[in-house]
Amino acid sequence: MTVVIRTMLALVAACTTQAHSAALTSPDGHISVSVSTAPSGALTYAIARDGKPVILPSPLGLTLQGADLTTKLSIASTSPVKPIRESYELATGKKRKITYAANEQLYTVRNAQGQSMDVAFRASNDGVAFRYLVRDASLPHKKFMAEATAFSFDKSAKAWLQPMSVAQTGWMNTNPAYEEHYQREIAVGTRAPTAAGWVFPALFRSGDTWVALTEANMDGSFHASRLEAESPNGRYKLGTPAAPEVFTGGALLAQAKGDLVTPWRVIALGSLRTIVESTLGTDLAAPAIAFDKAKIQPGHASWSWALLKDDGTVFDIQKKFVDHAADMHWDYTLVDADWDRKIGDAKMRELVAYGVKKKVGILVWYNSSGEWNKTEYSPKGAILDRQQRVKEFAKLRDMGIKGVKIDFFAGDGQSMIAYYVDILNDAAKAGLSVNFHGATLPRGWSRTYPNLMTAEAVRGFEFTTFFQADQEAVARHAAMLPFARNLFDPMDFTPVAFHDIPTIKRKTRNGFELAQSVLFLSGIQHFAETPEGMATVPAYVKGFLQELPRSWDETRFVDGYPGRHVVIARRAGQAWYVAGINADDADKPLELDLPFIKASGGTLITDGKGEREFSQATLKGGKHKISIKAHGGFVAVFK
Template structure:
C-alpha cells in the first residue's frame, strides 16, 4: 500500500494498528530494589508493573484516562520518554511521624497519543519506599477537559491478602451524613473479595503480596480534582480506581474534574527531549491543564511501608502560614463522654481548668455553643483560658443542604464572604482554631470546599480539624494549619453501642497500618474510667499507649477529670509531659489488627509504645538496639484491668516483653 496516498488521519490509524508492543526502559529506585516497567501492549493499551528485588508485586495493570471527546485509555502509541532524573526535596512537617523529611526518587515522563493524535503525559517516580505516578493532559485542541473515568488499576497475584475498609454509601446513616470513612476494616481477606458496599473501598488500602506489603493511596489534592477510592469489584485481583457517588458534592457543585474553556494561554515551553533526541518546543497550550493527583504505592517489607512518608512526600509544598501559630498539642474535650448537655459555660470552664492542670494547651468546645453559651460567653472563656495558658477551639457544622443535621453554628462557612467574616471575628476574639463537621464526601466541589476553608482559615491564623470528613491525603504538609481530621470510626462510636466497644481493640490495632499511616487522625483516644452505659473492653495500658501510637496534630483526649483522678501520679505526670510533636518514628514490630510496637523520638527522648489486641497475652522480643544502653521507665498494665504498673527497663537488641490481652505499655528512654 502506498501510504503517501492516505489521508493523514488514516495514516495515523494505520501506524497505531501496526505498532508492536513497545517496552520502555525500567525506572528503578535510587537503591535499585524497586523497579517500575511501562509499555504499550500489542492491543495499544498503556500498562505498568512493579517488581521488588526481581519479584513481582504489582502485576501488569492498566493506565489511562477517558475525557469527554478524548479516549486516552486505548489505541495508544508511545511518542517519547524523557531521560531519567533524580527528584530530591527536603521539607519540614509539624504533624506527622517525622519533623524533617528528605524525599529522593528517580523520575521519568512518557508522552502517548491516541488514534486522533490527542496527547497525554504520564510522570512516574520511584523511591526506595514506593512508586507514584500521575497524568497530565494539556491538549490544546481539547478546550474543555472534562473527566469521565480513569483506567488505572492495581493487579495482585491470587495469593495476596488484603486489609480494607468499605466506603459507606452517600446519603445514608444518621441524618444522611455518610460518607465519612467510618466503617470497620475487613482484615486479612482474600484479594478480589468484593466490597460489601457498592461504593467500594477507601484509601489507604493495604495488601500483602509474598514478602512485600503495599499501601495504596493518593496525594496532592488542590481542589481541582475529585478524591478517588477503589471500586467494589476486583475480579482476578485487579482493583480499579473508582469515583465519588453523585451526592458527594457541594450544593450545586460539580462531581468530577472539569477544566473549562476560559483558561488563559501559556507561553510555549521547552519539552524534555526523548532519550538521545533533540530539544523541542511546545506550541501555545491552555494554562489550566488537567492534572490528576498522584497515585501512590508504598511498597516493601512491613517496616518500610510503616516508616514511609510518601503520603506527604507527594503532596504540594506548604502554603504560607505564620510558623509561630503552628502549635500541635493536646486538648481537653467534654463531649466524648458527657455529650451535648455538657456544652454549657460552667462545664467548659471546668474543662479549661482540667486542661491547665494537665498542662494541655487546648480545650475544645463542641456543637451548639452559639445557642447554649453565645459569642459573649465564648469570649469570657477565651479570656479565662488565656489566663491559664489554654487556647479555645470551637466546633462548626460545615453543611448546607447536603444532610439533615441541625447542630449549630450551621451554614456559616459556605461562602468566601461568610468564612472571612466569621474567621476574622474568631481571630479577633483570640480563638485558636476550629473543628468543622459533617462534610458530604469526595466530589470535586466538596474537595474545593475543604481547600477553601484551609486557605481562608490560614489567612486568619486559625488551626483546623476536619470531622465527619474525607481522608486528608497529604494536606498536613500543604496546609500547616491542618492539625488533624477524623475520617475514622473513632472512640465516639464505642460510646454509642457495645458492639463497637467490643471491636475497638482490633480496630485500633489496624489504624496505624492504614488510616493513620500517612495522615493525622482524630480518633480522640484514651479513657481510664467508665463509659456511660458501656462496658469497656480494653485495659488501661492499652488506653495509655494510644497517646503515643496515634498521630494527631491536636490529640483530643476523651477522658474527663473524674476518670483522670483515678490514675497514679506517675501516669498523670507522663501525660503532662507528653511531647506535642515527634521528630522521628520507627516501626518495631506488629501485625495489622493484632498489635504493634512503635518508637517515636522528641528531642533526645524516645517513647516506645505498644498494644496487644488479642484475647491472650503476647510475649514479644523487641529490637531496641538502636537506643544503645539507655535506661528507661515503663508504664504498663497491673493485675486488674484498671490497674497500672511501673518498672525500670533497659534498651537492648533482644528485650523480652509480655503484653496483657487487650493491654499495652509505654516506655520512656532519656
C-alpha cells in the first residue's frame, strides 16, 4: 500500500512541475539553454552563463489563424544536438573572414489539437538564437496573428534602448526610420515613450553579463519585429509593426501557403568585449547571393548635401565634389535628391565621364516612396514595381553609375521588407551597390546581399545640422552606436566635420570627429566635410583620411562604456588603427593595453588645446597612457 501511495504522489508531482529537456550548451560550455513546458502547457526557455541566469524563464510560441501554438503544448520530440560550422567573408563588417560555430537542437511541440511546430535553438560561444518553423501539412495556409516570444530580465538589470518612432509622424510622414536618441542605463521595465516600443539592437546588462537582442535572416517573407512598449517585471515581448508600415496594398504580417519560418531571434551575450566583437547578427543571416566579387567595392565618398543641402545638387558643385574626392583619394561622390531635375541624365553622363578621368565613381539618390508619405523629392516612383525598377537600374548601369541611395521607406511590414529584398536582388543583377536611407535596420543583409554597402537607420550627422539640441546630444549618442546600432550592421552616419556647420555651434572637438572615421562601420563611408573645411586641417590629418582603409580584417574592443566612451582597434592587412572618443564633460585618462599589436611604435593624432586644433605624437611599444579631452577623441596608427 505504501509503495502505491508513493507512486501516486510521484505522478502528481510530475504533473504539477515543468517538463524539461536537457540543456543545450555552447561549444565552450559557458552558455546553456533550457527549454521546458509548464503545467499549463506554456513553452518557455531560459539562458544561463556559467551557471548564472541571464534570460529568466520566458515564453515562446506563435498564434496563427486557426492554430494556437502558445498554450497546452507538449514537447513531442527533441532532436540530437547538431554541430553547426560555417565560414564566410564580409567586405562591410568588423571582420573579413568569419567562422561561426554553434550547437543546434530542434524541439517539436504539439498543441491539444495535435498541430505541431518546431523551435530551433542554436548556442554559440557568444550567444543564443532561435526561430520557429511551422511545417504542419494540416495548416496549408499559415497566417501569423501574434507571437508570445519574450525576453525576461532580472529586475536589477539595466537597459540601453532606442525608442521606435510612430508610423506616419515626423517630417512629411516619413517615420518610422530608426532615428531616435537612446535612453541610456534605464531600469528594465521602463515603459517606452510611445506605444511603438523599442527598436533592435537592444542592449542590456544583467550582473556581469551584457546582452544584445536583434533578429536576422529577413528574406522578405516575414515582417520585422521590435520590443513592445510595456515590459512588466522586466519581460520584453516581441511586437509587430503598425498598420501603415506597408507597401501600398501589401501585407502587414507574415503568411505562407507552405512552411512558415520566422527570422532568427538573436541574443548575443557575454562580456562587453564579447558583445562588441560578436558577429552573430550576420552569422545567422542567409549565405550570400551570387554577385560579381569585382563589383563589391567598399570605399569612401564625398557628399555635398550634408552641409550644403539642396542648393548643392547642381552640376558645377557636384563636379567640385568629384575633385574633392579625387584630392582625398576617395572612391565615390554621392549626388543627392532632385539630381534628375537639377542636373538631368545628359549632364549626369558628363559627370560620370568626368569622374572616370578622376577615378571617382558616381552614386545617385532615389525616393523609394509611393503613397506612404508626402515627400516630393525625385526621382520618385521610378522603382516601385519590378519592371520599372529593372529598367531604371539598367539605365543607371549603362550610364556608368556605381550605386544607389534609396530613401523614405514606410517601416517594417512584411510587404515593405519584401520591397527592400526585391531592390537588393534587382540592384545586384544590375551590378549596383545599395545604400538604404529613412530605412529599417538591415538585420544581417550585408552578408546575404554583398551589394548592400550601408544603411542609415540612425539619427546621424544630418540631424546635428538641423537642430542645436541634436548637436548638444551627439557626443553621447555617438558613444552609444558601436555598442548598439552599429554592432552588427553597416551604418551610414555620414561622419566628420572639422569646420563650420551653418547656424549650428558644434559641440565635439576635431579629434572626436576624426575618430568616427574608424569607429563607425560603413561599406561606403560618406564624409560630411567640404573641400573648404578640409583645407583647414593639418596635412597629417588629411593624409590620414587619404590612406584610411576601405574595409577591415579584424576588430578588437579595447575599452569603453555605452554612451560615455569607446576605444576600438581595427586591422587592415598588417596595419592597426586604434580610435577612441570621450562623450563625458571631463577629460578621460586611459591606459591602453594593446598586446595584439606587434609594431614597435605608432603615430597618435588627437586634440590640441583648442576645440578645432589637432596635435600629433609618436607612441612607443607597450602600454600607452593617453588622456582624451572632454568631447574629444584620437586615432593611432601602428604599421
